[in-house]
Amino acid sequence: MKVLLVDDSRTIRNIQKTVLAQIGHTDILEAGDGIEALKVLETQTPDLMLVDWNMPNMDGITLIRKVRETNKKTPIIMCTTEAQKERVIEAIKAGVNNYVVKPFNVESLAEKIDQTMSKLQPSG
Amino acid sequence: MDVRLINPFVMSVKRVFETMVHVKMTVGKPYIKPENGNSADVSGIIGFSGDLAGCVVISFSHDVACKAASQFAGIEIDEKHPDFADAIGELANMVAGNAKKEFTDVNIRISLPSVIIGNSFTVSGSKSAPRIVIPCQCELGELFVEVAMEPSGSSETNSTQANQAVGV
Ligand SMILES: [Mg+2]
Numbered sequence: 370m371k372v373l374l375v376d377d378s379r380t381i382r383n384i385q386k387t388v389l390a391q392i393g394h395t396d397i398l399e400a401g402d403g404i405e406a407l408k409v410l411e412t413q414t415p416d417l418m419l420v421d422w423n424m425p426n427m428d429g430i431t432l433i434r435k436v437r438e439t440n441k442k443t444p445i446i447m448c449t450t451e452a453q454k455e456r457v458i459e460a461i462k463a464g465v466n467n468y469v470v471k472p473f474n475v476e477s478l479a480e481k482i483d484q485t486m487s488k489l490q491p492s493g
Numbered sequence: 494m495d496v497r498l499i500n501p502f503v504m505s506v507k508r509v510f511e512t513m514v515h516v517k518m519t520v521g522k523p524y525i526k527p528e529n530g531n532s533a534d535v536s537g538i539i540g541f542s543g544d545l546a547g548c549v550v551i552s553f554s555h556d557v558a559c560k561a562a563s564q565f566a567g568i569e570i571d572e573k574h575p576d577f578a579d580a581i582g583e584l585a586n587m588v589a590g591n592a593k594k595e596f597t598d599v600n601i602r603i604s605l606p607s608v609i610i611g612n613s614f615t616v617s618g619s620k621s622a623p624r625i626v627i628p629c630q631c632e633l634g635e636l637f638v639e640v641a642m643e644p645s646g647s648s649e650t651n652s653t654q655a656n657q658a659v660g661v
Contacts (some may be wrong), residue, residue: 384567396539452591453597
């Protein structure tokens with residue numbers, strides 16, 4: 370599984386990478402803002418995206434709306450300090466599949482990733 | 494400044510440091526920052542705008558800042574490390590964002606983080622908005638969370654407050 374991490378903090382991306390490695394995912398793409406993420410998406414097709422809200426140049430909510438104009442499928446988890454209910458609703462309306470509030474611990478992030486991916490494959 | 498605005502930051506700094514830096518934080522009694530109070534070596538700053546305007550500043554000594562950045566990132570980080578400012582800025586971002594969640598009836602936006610690295614500098618407050626200092630103690634040492642927040646439209650509070658605070 371290929372995962373695109375979009376966060377302006379490299380420290381956060383590194384922590385996310387560590388969590389992903391622990392659950393067996395090492396094929397990672399990175400972007401520091403929405404513009405960079407759109408550039409990555411021109412040539413790459415991730416199976417999952419983790420997207421921060423507050424970033425320079427283009428924020429996460431704008432990125433998600435742009436992605437969802439043409440791509441309804443790729444699962445997106447918003448991972449942000451924005452925790453107010455209105456913000457979560459806004460993100461869901463924009464098309465996120467799941468929501469992780471920073472600060473997060475390793476277990477909660479791993480769990481949300483598992484949850485998001487397993488919802489896509491209806492178990493038979 | 495309304496002291497009820499302080500509690501969200503007390504809870505938030507505890508939550509952020511416990512979850513992301515893996516240290517237990519003891520918070521002392523908040524006080525109004527004296528005119529020439531607390532010098533710092535490293536500060537992470539987030540501005541607030543919207544219904545409430547102001548800023549939150551997290552200040553450390555060099556030593557505590559490096560230790561906190563290292564425990565947060567999970568790798569050894571000194572001040573020359575390219576991710577040092579990033580780590581301090583993101584800690585400030587999480588403290589601000591998490592505190593914001595407690596202000597349920599108001600609309601507030603937070604700025605991107607700024608980080609100042611120096612030697613015993615003072616982040617001065619504006620006269621119109623007194624700064625409340627929350628002293629924090631953990632096994633890494635002490636750090637200070639300073640909060641200045643006022644309803645928008647009150648004198649001299651606006652979205653540029655974070656910039657004024659650092660004198661740029
Ligand atoms: Mg961010």
